[in-house]
Amino acid sequence: MPETDKQPKRNLSPLSAPADQAIDHVHPHSLPPSIKPKSEPKSINAPDTNMQTMKKYTRHQGQNIILKNVHDKKLKGTLKKSEKKTHDAAYKAAQAELLLPTEVGYLEADDMERTWKFTQSQIKDNVDMSTSNKMFELKLDDFGPYTVDYTRNGRNIIMGGRKGHVATFDWRNSKLGCELQLRETVRDVKWLHNHTMFAVAQKKYTYIYDNTGMELHCLRHHIDVNRMEFLPYHFLLATVGNSGWLKYQDTSTGQLVAELRTKLGPCKAMTQNNYNAVLHLGHSNGTVTLWSPTIEEASTYMATAGLDGQLKVWDIRTYKPLEQYFTPTPASNVSISQMGLLAVSYGPRVQIWKDAFKTKQKEPYMSHLQPSTQIESLAFCPFEDVLCVGHTNGISSLAVPGAGEPNFDTLEANPYQTSKQRKETEVHSLLEKIQPEMIALNPNFVGTVDRATQEVIAEEQRLEWEANHPTEKFVPKQRARGKSSSQRRYLRKQGNVIDAKRNEVIQKLAKEKQERAEKRKREQSGEEEALKSRAALDRFNVGKRQRV
Amino acid sequence: MKIKTISRGEDFARERSGDIFKVQRNLDPTLHPFERAREYTRALNATKLERLFAKPFVGALSGHIDGVYCMSKHPTNLSTVLSGSADGEVRIWSLTSEETVWSARAHKGFVRGICSVPFSNRFFTVGEDKTVKMWDRESTDPLNTFVSNASFSGIDHHRNQNIFATSSHQIDMWDHSRAEPTQSFQWGAETITSVKFNQTETNILASCGTDRTIILYDIRTGTPISKTIMALRTNAIAWNPMEAFNFTTASEDHNCYTFDMRKMDQAMNVHKDHVSAVLDIDYSPSGEEFATGSYDRTIRIFKTREGHSREVYHTKRMQRIFCIKFSMDAKFVLSGSDDGNIRLWKANASEKLGITTNRERAAKNYSQSVKERYKHLPEIRRIDKQRKTPKAIKQAGQTKRTMLESINRKRDNERKHSKPGSVPYEAERKKHILATEK
Numbered sequence: 006m007p008e009t010d011k012q013p014k015r016n017l018s019p020l021s022a023p024a025d026q027a028i029d030h031v032h033p034h035s036l037p038p039s040i041k042p043k044s045e046p047k048s049i050n051a052p053d054t055n056m057q058t059m060k061k062y063t064r065h066q067g068q069n070i071i072l073k074n075v076h077d078k079k080l081k082g083t084l085k086k087s088e089k090k091t092h093d094a095a096y097k098a099a100q101a102e103l104l105l106p107t108e109v110g111y112l113e114a115d116d117m118e119r120t121w122k123f124t125q126s127q128i129k130d131n132v133d134m135s136t137s138n139k140m141f142e143l144k145l146d147d148f149g150p151y152t153v154d155y156t157r158n159g160r161n162i163i164m165g166g167r168k169g170h171v172a173t174f175d176w177r178n179s180k181l182g183c184e185l186q187l188r189e190t191v192r193d194v195k196w197l198h199n200h201t202m203f204a205v206a207q208k209k210y211t212y213i214y215d216n217t218g219m220e221l222h223c224l225r226h227h228i229d230v231n232r233m234e235f236l237p238y239h240f241l242l243a244t245v246g247n248s249g250w251l252k253y254q255d256t257s258t259g260q261l262v263a264e265l266r267t268k269l270g271p272c273k274a275m276t277q278n279n280y281n282a283v284l285h286l287g288h289s290n291g292t293v294t295l296w297s298p299t300i301e302e303a304s305t306y307m308a309t310a311g312l313d314g315q316l317k318v319w320d321i322r323t324y325k326p327l328e329q330y331f332t333p334t335p336a337s338n339v340s341i342s343q344m345g346l347l348a349v350s351y352g353p354r355v356q357i358w359k360d361a362f363k364t365k366q367k368e369p370y371m372s373h374l375q376p377s378t379q380i381e382s383l384a385f386c387p388f389e390d391v392l393c394v395g396h397t398n399g400i401s402s403l404a405v406p407g408a409g410e411p412n413f414d415t416l417e418a419n420p421y422q423t424s425k426q427r428k429e430t431e432v433h434s435l436l437e438k439i440q441p442e443m444i445a446l447n448p449n450f451v452g453t454v455d456r457a458t459q460e461v462i463a464e465e466q467r468l469e470w471e472a473n474h475p476t477e478k479f480v481p482k483q484r485a486r487g488k489s490s491s492q493r494r495y496l497r498k499q500g501n502v503i504d505a506k507r508n509e510v511i512q513k514l515a516k517e518k519q520e521r522a523e524k525r526k527r528e529q530s531g532e533e534e535a536l537k538s539r540a541a542l543d544r545f546n547v548g549k550r551q552r553v
Numbered sequence: 554m555k556i557k558t559i560s561r562g563e564d565f566a567r568e569r570s571g572d573i574f575k576v577q578r579n580l581d582p583t584l585h586p587f588e589r590a591r592e593y594t595r596a597l598n599a600t601k602l603e604r605l606f607a608k609p610f611v612g613a614l615s616g617h618i619d620g621v622y623c624m625s626k627h628p629t630n631l632s633t634v635l636s637g638s639a640d641g642e643v644r645i646w647s648l649t650s651e652e653t654v655w656s657a658r659a660h661k662g663f664v665r666g667i668c669s670v671p672f673s674n675r676f677f678t679v680g681e682d683k684t685v686k687m688w689d690r691e692s693t694d695p696l697n698t699f700v701s702n703a704s705f706s707g708i709d710h711h712r713n714q715n716i717f718a719t720s721s722h723q724i725d726m727w728d729h730s731r732a733e734p735t736q737s738f739q740w741g742a743e744t745i746t747s748v749k750f751n752q753t754e755t756n757i758l759a760s761c762g763t764d765r766t767i768i769l770y771d772i773r774t775g776t777p778i779s780k781t782i783m784a785l786r787t788n789a790i791a792w793n794p795m796e797a798f799n800f801t802t803a804s805e806d807h808n809c810y811t812f813d814m815r816k817m818d819q820a821m822n823v824h825k826d827h828v829s830a831v832l833d834i835d836y837s838p839s840g841e842e843f844a845t846g847s848y849d850r851t852i853r854i855f856k857t858r859e860g861h862s863r864e865v866y867h868t869k870r871m872q873r874i875f876c877i878k879f880s881m882d883a884k885f886v887l888s889g890s891d892d893g894n895i896r897l898w899k900a901n902a903s904e905k906l907g908i909t910t911n912r913e914r915a916a917k918n919y920s921q922s923v924k925e926r927y928k929h930l931p932e933i934r935r936i937d938k939q940r941k942t943p944k945a946i947k948q949a950g951q952t953k954r955t956m957l958e959s960i961n962r963k964r965d966n967e968r969k970h971s972k973p974g975s976v977p978y979e980a981e982r983k984k985h986i987l988a989t990e991k
Contacts, residue, residue, distance in 0.1 A: 062580065064588075098580040105579060113555040123554060136558040238587050279586055390558040406558045412579040421565050423574065436598055439590045451589045452927055505973045 055099050062098040064091050109344060110390040110406035112371065121356075121372040128404050139177065139391050142401040145170065150381030151395035154203075156196045157237055158418040159387035159409075163203050164400050165194035167381075171205055173216065176402065183218030195233040197242065197256055198434060199427055204242055206230035211244055213256070226261050227252055232275040236282045239439050241298070243284055247271040251286065253298045253441065262441045263298035268475075278321070280305070281448040282439075293319075297444040306362045308347055310336035316349055318361055328365045330358070340392075342385035342408035346370065348392055350380040355394055357405055373403055388413045388420050596927040599920035600936045607902035609866050611885065614646050614895040616653045621889030624876045625667045625676065631881055635676055636895055637664025643678055645690065648885075648897060657693040659686055666708035668717065679705035679719055685727065699727060701734075707747045712755040716772070720745035724760055726772060738770050740777050749790045753797035757814070761787035765987075767802060769814055780990040781817045783810075789833045793857065795840030801857075803831035803845055806985065807953070811857065817989045820982045824855045826862040828949035837879045837900065844886045844900075846874030849946055852888050854900065865940050866898050 072088075075081045112128075114120045129137045145151065148166030155162055161182065163173045169189055173182035182200070189208040196203050201216045204224075211227035214220055230246040240257040249270050253262040267286060274287030284296045285307060293309055306327070307319040316330040316339065330349075338350045347358040359370035378396040385392050386402075389409045393402050413420060422430070443451065455462065467479050492510050567574055582588065619639035627633035632648040641664055645655035660680025669676045675696070679685050685699035685708065703721035710717045715729040722744055725734035744763045751757040757778075758770040765786050769778040785806040793799040793811075799821065801811045809824040809831055829849035836843045842863075844854050850871055853862035872891035879886055879900070886898045899906070905913070927933050942950075968976040 062582065064582075101578070101580060106577070107559060107561060108557070110558040111556070115554065118554065127554070128556060131554055131556050132558055133560050135560045135562075238591065282587070388559070404558055406556055409559055410579075410581075410584065411559050412581075413577065414579040414581075414584050415574075415576045416578070417584055421574075426574065437591050437594050439587055439594055443590050443593075448587050449589045451593045452930060502969060504969050 055096070058099040058102055059095045062095040064095070105412040107411035109411045110408070112406040119368065121369045123371065125373060125403055128406075132404060136390070136404055139389065140402055140404050141176075141179075143399040145399035146397075149395075149397040149399060150379060151397075151400050152191075152193055152382040153384045153393045153395040153400055154195050155384055155386050155393070156200045157198075157387065158413070158420045158422060159389050160420050160422070161196070161200040162384075162386075162393060163194045163196055164395060165191040165205060167191060171214075173200070173203065182216050183214075185214070185218050192231050193233045195235050195242070197235055198237050198240060199431060201427075202256075204233055204235070206233055206244065206246070222259075224254060226264070227254065231271070231273045234275055234277045234284060236277060236444075237434070238437075239282055239441055239444065240435070241282075241441060243275070243277070245272045245275050245286060251284065251296055255441070257435055257438060265296060265298075267294060267296075269294070276307075278307075281446055282444045283446060295446075298441040306341070306345075308339045308341060308349075308361070310339050310349060318347070327362065330361075330366075332356075337380055338383045340383040340385055342392075342405070343387060343410040344407055346385070346405060346408045348383050348385065348405075350383055350394070353378050353380065353396070355380060355383065355392070355403070357392070357408075359407070371405060375401060385409070387418065592923050593927050593930070595920065596923040596930075597933055597936075599924050600933050602920075603903045603924075604936060604939065605903075606905075609864075609899045609902035610868065611897040611899060611906075612651050614648075614651055614653075614897070615893065616644060616656075617642060617893040617895075620872070620875060620891040620893055621895055622663060622875045623665065623667045624878050624887060624889050624895070625669050626878055626881060628669045628671045628673070634878070634887060634895070635667050635669065636876075636889055637667045637678055637680075638893065639663050641680060641682075643667065643688070646895065651897075655690050655693075657688070659688070659695070660684065665704075665706050666719070668708050668710045670710055670715075671712060677708055677710065677717055679708045681705070685717075685719060687729070697729075699732060701725070706744060709748050709750045709758075711750055712752050714755075718748050718750065718758055718772075720748040720760060724748055724758070724770065736772065736775055738768075738775075738777060740766075740768055740780055746787075747789050749792060749800075751792045751797065751800075752794055753792075759790045759792065759800055759814075761790055761802065767812075767817075769817075778814075778991070779817050781812075782987045782989075784985045784987055788831060791834045791836045791843060793840045794836055794838055799857075801834055801836070801843055803834040804985070805830045807831065807847075808985070809834060809843075809845055809855065810985065818983070818986060819980070820986065822858065822860060823981055823985075824860055824862070826853055826855075826865070827851070828946055828953055832873070832875050833877045835877050835879045837883045838881050839883050842879075842883075842900070844877050844879050846877035846888050846890075848873050849949065850874065850890075851942070851946060852877060852886060852898065854886065864902060865942055866902075867943055867946070868896070870894075871896060 072081055072084060075084060112120050112123065125140060129140055145166065148168040148170035151164045151166050153162060153164045160175060160177070161173060162176045163171070165171045167190060169187040169191055171185040171187060171191060171194060174180060175182065187205070187207060191205055191207055193206040194203060197213070202213060202221065204211055204213050206227070209228060211224040211230050211233070212220055213222040213224065227244045228246065229248055230244040232245050234243045235241070236243065240255055241262060242254045242256050243251060244254075245251045245267070249267045249272055251265045251267055254260070255262050267288070269288040269290060269292065272286050272288055276285050277283070278285065282297070286294050286296060287309060288294065291311060291313075293307070305321055307321050308316065309319065310316045310332065312335045314332050314335055316332055316336055317326045318328045319326050332349065332351045334351045336349050336351045340348045342348070345360070345362060347361045349356050349358070353375045355373040355375070356369040357371040358366055360366060373394075375394060375396050375398075378398045380394055380396045382395040383392065384395075385405070385408050387409060388411075390404055390406050391402055392405045392408060393400060419426065463481065467481070470479050492514055496507065496510055565575065565577070617636065617638040621636050621638050623637045625635040627635065634646045634648060635643065636646065637643045637659065641658055641660040641662055643657055643659040643664055644653045646652070647654045659678050660682045662681040664678055664680050666679040667676060674690050676688050677685060678688065681704040683701050683704050685701070685705065686695040687697040689696050701721065703723075705719050705721050707720040708717060717727050719725050719727065723737050723739040724745055726736035727734050741764065745760050746762060748758060748760040751759070756772050758772060759767065760770070761767050763786060765783050767781045767783065767787055767790070770776070771778055783804065785804055787802045787804050789803040791801050793801070798814050799811060800814065801809050801824070803809055807825070807827045807829060810820040811822040811824070813821050827845065827847040827849055829847050831845050831847045833846045834843055840857065842854055842856055844852060846852050850867060850873060852866040852874060854864040855862045866886075870892060871888070871894070874888050874890045876889040877886065884900055884904070886900050887895055888898065889895045909917070924933070924937075928937065964976065
C-alpha cells in the first residue's frame with residue numbers, strides 16, 4: 006500500500022479531536038515526518054498535544070497535593086521530589102509514543118458507500134496479503150456450535166464444539182496444537198495463563214488439559230458450568246453454571262478460593278472487567294451483578310444484551326446506561342475489542358459498532374452475515390484486527406480494521422514470544438501473582454489513604470453489608486458520641502486528682518457545650534436573623550465576628 | 554474504500570539466530586493493569602527475599618590468643634587490617650586470605666591503641682607499658698619507641714601532618730621526629746579513654762574521659778574548645794567523615810549520641826537499641842551509617858539520621874565487642890571481641906558478594922525502590938523489621954523497656970501531684986547532657 010494512503014482524513018486536524026482519545030486514538034506523532042501535515046504550527050501545537058497524551062500516563066489524576074500547606078520541610082522535599090518524578094515519568098512516556106511502530110487500522114468509505122455494507126470478500130480484495138491470510142473459515146458442521154477463545158497474546162486459539170470437539174491451534178501459522186473428541190457436551194472453553202493449559206466446561210465437571218491434550222485435572226467442585234473466565238494476574242479460574250454458584254479456583258495452588266451463591270438461578274453470561282478483575286454476571290431476571298472473591302478507566306464501560314432486544318451500553322463508574330440500541334432479534338453475544346469496537350451477534354448476523362461508548366451511533370461500523378447458522382460466540386483477537394466468530398457450522402475469522410491494539414508490549418503479552426520467553430514470563434507472573442483479596446472496584450487502593458468522609462465510608466459499609474445479607478436489615482453500630490470522648494475518658498480515669506490539665510479539660514467541655522447550645526439556637530432562629538442583628542460597626546470587631 | 558489493518562511484517566522477528574530478541578514497549582496504562590497491586594506484590598517479594606538471603610557473616614580471623622582490644626584500617630589498602638590484643642601482640646591481617654601476614658609482640662600487657670600513618674605503611678601502637686612504638690611492616694622490631702610516665706589508653710594520627718595524639722591522664726601531641734610530646738592538654742579529667750582527630754577539619758580533636766566528659770580541642774591555638782559533661786561515661790567517639798562538624802559518641806548508658814560540635818548543649822540525635830554499654834563506634838565512609846559494638850555481644854548498624862538500628866548482628870560464640878571498624882568501601886564491618894577473634898560482616902546482610910551483572914544491578918535497584926515506596930504498609934514493615942536476637946538480649950530489652958516505662962510513669966505521677974511547672978518535661982536529646990563549659 007502506498008505511504009500516502011496510510012494517512013486517514015481525520016489526522017489532518019489532530020487538535021480538533023477530543024481529549025479522551027484513549028480508546029480511539031491515532032497519534033499524529035506516530036506519522037512519519039514526510040506525511041505530517043505541514044500547515045501545523047509546531048511551536049503552539051507540539052506542547053499542547055503532548056499535554057493531552059500526558060494525561061493518559063499521569064498516575065494520580067485530580068489528587069494534586071497542595072504543598073503550600075505542608076509545614077514539615079523534610080516531608081515537603083520528599084513530596085516535591087515524588088511529584089516531579091511522576092510528572093517526568095508521564096512526560097517521558099508521552100514523548101515515547103513517537104517511537105511506537107504500528108498504527109491503528111481503519112476502514113473508511115467514499116462518498117456513496119457505507120462502511121457497514123462492505124462484505125468480508127470485498128475487504129479481502131483490498132487488504133494486503135498477510136491480512137487476507139488471517140481471514141479464514143473452518144467448516145465443521147458436525148460438532149457445532151463452537152465457542153472460541155484467544156490466548157492473552159492472541160497467538161493461539163481454542164475452539165470447543167458443543168458436541169465434544171475441542172481443538173487448539175496457532176492460527177497464524179495454521180499449526181494444530183491438539184484435537185480432542187470428548188464425546189460429551191462442551192459448554193465453554195478457556196485458555197489459562199498461556200497456551201500450555203486450557204479449561205473445558207464439560208457435561209458435568211470442568212477439566213483442565215495441557216497443550217498436548219492430556220487431561221491434567223478434573224475440577225469436581227465446578228459442576229454444570231456454563232461460562233468460565235480466567236483472571237490472568239490473579240491466576241484465578243472463575244466459573245458459573247446452572248446452579249448459580251460462582252466459584253473461584255486458584256490455578257497456581259489448586260485451592261478453591263471462594264464459592265459464592267448468586268441466588269439468581271442459572272447464569273449464562275459472564276465477563277471480567279480487565280481494569281479491576283471484577284466479574285460481571287448477567288442473570289435471567291435482567292440484572293447484572295458484580296462479584297469479587299472477597300465480596301465487597303480503562304474498562305469503564307460495559308455492554309449488555311438482553312432478551313428484550315435491547316443492547317445497552319453502561320458506564321460502570323455511575324452504574325447508569327449511556328446508550329440503548331435495538332437488535333431485531335435478541336442478541337446472543339457481545340464483545341468489546343481492545344480499541345473499543347463493540348461486536349454484537351444475533352441469529353446469523355454480526356454487527357460491529359464504532360465509538361458506541363462516546364455518542365449514540367446511527368449506523369453500525371461493519372456488518373457480517375454468516376448464512377444459515379446461529380452464532381455461538383465472538384472473540385476479538387488481541388493485537389490484531391481480527392474477530393473470530395464461532396457458530397453452528399464451525400468458526401470464521403473476520404477482518405475488522407481498527408479493532409486491535411497496534412502496539413503490544415513485549416513484557417506484558419507478546420505475540421512473538423519464544424518458548425524461552427514464555428517460560429520466563431510464566432515464572433515472573435507466578436511470582437507477581439496478585440492475591441485474590443486484593444480484587445476491589447478500585448484496583449489502586451493499595452497504598453492509598455482513604456480520604457472519604459465518615460458518612461461516605463459508613464454508606465459504603467451499609468451498601469456492602471446489605472448486598473451480602475439481602476434478607477437482614479442493616480443496623481449500624483451505635484457509638485454514643487460524647488459519652489466516651491477522649492476528654493471524658495480522661496476525666497473518668499483521673500478520679501479525684503485535681504490538676505491543671507483536669508481543670509482545663511473541664512473548662513473545654515463546658516465551652517463546647519455552650520457552643521453547641523448556641524449553634525442550636527442559631528439554627529432554630531435562622532441564620533438570616535443572626536446576620537441582620539449585626540450592626541454596621543460590628544465588622545471591625547474581629548473577635549466577636551469569629552464567634553458568630 | 555480506504556482500508557488499513559494491522560499487519561506486522563517480519564521486522565518483529567529476529568533475522569538471524571545470533572540476534573537478540575527485540576523488545577517493544579508500549580507504556581499505555583491500559584496494557585498494564587493492576588499496576589499498584591503488582592508493584593506491591595513485587596515489594597513484598599523483595600522484602601521477603603531480602604530477609605531470606607540475609608547471611609551477614611563472612612568469616613572470622615582467628616589467631617590472637619587474648620581478646621582483641623584495638624583495630625585500625627590500612628590507609629590505602631582495602632584488604633589489610635591491623636589489630637592489637639590484650640596480650641601485647643599486634644597482627645596485620647589480609648582479609649582476602651583471612652590470614653595473618655605480620656605479627657609482633659609489641660607491648661608488655663594490653664595494646665590499647667593502634668593507628669596507621671596516612672599514605673604510608675607505617676603505624677603506631679600504644680600500650681599499658683607506657684610506650685608508644687612506631688612500626689613498619691618490613692621488620693618485627695619497632696622503628697622508634699617513645700617513652701612516657703603514664704600508661705596510654707588511645708592514639709590517633711593527624712590527617713596530613715606528622716603529628717599524633719595519645720591519651721593517658723592527659724592528651725599529648727607528638728611529632729614523629731621528637732622523643733618528647735610537643736604539646737599537652739588537660740582539663741580536669743582523671744583518665745582520657747579515647748582521642749580522635751577530625752579528618753576533615755584536621756586540627757580539631759575530640760576526647761572522652763572517665764569523668765563523663767567529652768572535650769574538644771583545637772591544636773592550632775593549643776586550647777580546649779568546649780567540655781560537655783554527660784550523665785554517664787562516653788566510651789568512644791567517631792567523627793562523621795562527610796559532615797565535618799558532626800560526631801557520634803558511644804555511651805555507657807546503652808545509647809549513642811550524635812552531636813554538632815558547634816552546639817553541644819543538646820544532641821542532634823539519640824540512637825537507642827543496645828541493651829548494654831556501647832564500647833566502640835565507627836562511621837561508614839559515606840557518613841550515612843555507623844556501626845557500633847557493645848558489651849551485650851551484638852553489633853548494630855544505625856543510619857545517622859534514625860534513632861533505631863537497621864541491623865543487628867550476633868553469633869553464639871562472639872563475646873563482648875571491644876572494637877569495630879567499617880571498611881573503606883562501606884561494604885563490610887569488622888568486629889574485634891573478647892574471644893580473640895576478628896569477625897568480618899557484610900554491611901548489608903543480604904547483599905550478594907562478587908561481580909554483579911547490569912541486569913542484576915538493575916533488578917536490585919528496582920526492588921529497592923519499590924520496597925522504599927511500600928515500606929509503610931503493615932505486612933512489608935513487619936517482615937522488614939523482623940530480626941532474630943538471642944533470648945538474653947531480647948529479655949534484657951524488655952526489662953529495660955519496663956524499667957524506663959516505670960520511671961516515666963513515676964515522673965508523670967510526680968508531675969501530676971506537684972505545683973504546675975515544677976517538674977518540667979525534659980527533651981530526650983538534652984536529658985543526658987548535664988553541663989557544657991567553654
